[in-house]
Amino acid sequence: MTATRTFTRVMVTGGAGFIGSNYVHYLLERHPAYQVVVVDKLTYAGNLASLADLDGDPRYSFVRADIADEAAIDAAMQGCDAVVNFAADSHVDRSLHDPGGFIRTDVHGVFVLLEAARRHGVRRFLQISTDEVYGHFPQGGESVETDRLRPRNPYSAAKAGGEMMVNAYVETHGLDAVITRGSNTFGPYQYPEKFIPLMITNALEDQPLPIYGDGLQRRDWLYVRDHCAGVDLVLHRGATGEAYNLGGGNEAVNLDVAKRILDRLGKPHSLLRHVGDRPGHDRRYALSTAKAEALGWEPRHDFSILLAETIDWYAANQPWWRAIKSGEFADWYAKNYAARGVHVG
Numbered sequence: 001m002t003a004t005r006t007f008t009r010v011m012v013t014g015g016a017g018f019i020g021s022n023y024v025h026y027l028l029e030r031h032p033a034y035q036v037v038v039v040d041k042l043t044y045a046g047n048l049a050s051l052a053d054l055d056g057d058p059r060y061s062f063v064r065a066d067i068a069d070e071a072a073i074d075a076a077m078q079g080c081d082a083v084v085n086f087a088a089d090s091h092v093d094r095s096l097h098d099p100g101g102f103i104r105t106d107v108h109g110v111f112v113l114l115e116a117a118r119r120h121g122v123r124r125f126l127q128i129s130t131d132e133v134y135g136h137f138p139q140g141g142e143s144v145e146t147d148r149l150r151p152r153n154p155y156s157a158a159k160a161g162g163e164m165m166v167n168a169y170v171e172t173h174g175l176d177a178v179i180t181r182g183s184n185t186f187g188p189y190q191y192p193e194k195f196i197p198l199m200i201t202n203a204l205e206d207q208p209l210p211i212y213g214d215g216l217q218r219r220d221w222l223y224v225r226d227h228c229a230g231v232d233l234v235l236h237r238g239a240t241g242e243a244y245n246l247g248g249g250n251e252a253v254n255l256d257v258a259k260r261i262l263d264r265l266g267k268p269h270s271l272l273r274h275v276g277d278r279p280g281h282d283r284r285y286a287l288s289t290a291k292a293e294a295l296g297w298e299p300r301h302d303f304s305i306l307l308a309e310t311i312d313w314y315a316a317n318q319p320w321w322r323a324i325k326s327g328e329f330a331d332w333y334a335k336n337y338a339a340r341g342v343h344v345g
């Protein structure tokens with residue numbers, strides 16, 4: 001039987017991002033006696049609006065800091081007995097333009113956090129990783145936690161590097177660390193550079209939906225709250241030094257997902273635009289989740305309902321994403337999509 005740990009003060013890095021902000025809410029709902037310290041650099045992807053409802057909650061505090069900044073992390077980690085590291089550069093397409101930034105945060109930043117955790121005697125460190133570290137699994141079969149890591153793009157290579165550093169601290173310093181490898185996550189508060197929110201918001205704006213290559217790539221979609229539940233379970237019950245796959249069990253072809261979004265919003269399929277493919281595009285990911293399920297994880301698998309709920313959330317919360325799309329996003333969109341043959345502006 002695995003022991004269940006409890007904590008008093010949890011540092012959540014990247015807590016102003018998509019999964020991190022959902023997790024901060026989940027953590028405080030599930031463990032009302034915990035304190036949470038959110039540490040976030042507030043890059044283009046960080047958004048304090050996603051945590052605005054927690055302002056004034058005595059259990060919540062926010063520190064604006066880079067996880068690679070040793071002094072700032074050292075100060076913020078005072079009194080924390082657990083660290084959950086969501087902070088990362090997370091978008092594969094951006095890693096093709098600026099791989100150096102990914103290495104600074106997703107590898108060096110992890111090292112800075114681990115060093116601080118060791119010095120502060122943190123009792124548990126959870127590194128949020130990704131199914132992309134396995135590389136792709138073009139046809140049939142599923143990745144299991146003992147498979148070799150074969151990342152194929154700068155983002156996933158950097159995430160694999162972060163994992164290796166975590167393993168090194170478990171082995172050499174006896175740090176109590178665990179890793180989760182989540183699949184493609186979707187739900188409220190996701191930055192609209194990612195596939196599902198991009199398709200929804202472009203459709204709502206009657207803009208073309210850019211489909212890379214033939215659009216027949218497959219992803220395994222995991223609802224954000226299920227991802228958070230898996231993370232929380234591994235934080236409290238995972239075995240030291242182990243990695244746990246968190247997959248949604250919702251394998252779907254990109255083109256079909258885009259068509260479902262158009263159908264739900266009553267928009268025509270003529271908005272679909274096949275554009276130049278992503279270099280090194282991983283064809284398919286698939287995860288065995290037996291290990292997390294043995295720990296007690298029970299994700300909801302009803303993709304149709306969860307996708308519909310997500311579409312409705314973006315339709316109902318237009319100020320949230322319209323503010324993003326009118327800022328930095330516009331420059332990114334022009335840079336990434338004009339080169340792929342999408343008319344921009």
Ligand code: NAD
Nearest residue numbers: 014016017018019041042043045046066067087088182185
């Ligand atoms: P996101 O891009 O929405 O958020 C990342 C957050 O990290 C932002 O708030 C950003 O400001 C912050 N951040 C970035 N660099 C930082 C730095 N140097 N110091 C401090 N804060 C920094 O990302 P997300 O989609 O929420 O992903 C969160 C984590 O989950 C990442 O580690 C990612 O690799 C992993 N993951 C994501 C998915 C997915 O489908 N989105 C799936 C599996 C794993």
Ligand code: DAU
Nearest residue numbers: 090091092130131132183184193194195210211212217254
């Ligand atoms: O698998 C987990 C990973 O999922 C996470 O580790 C990453 O942080 C997260 O960004 C995500 O990576 P992907 O590259 O799979 O996600 P993205 O949303 O960028 O793309 C999903 C699929 O949709 C992929 O096959 C590429 C395709 N796509 C994406 C965009 C942005 C398009 O066809 N058109 C697009 O405009």
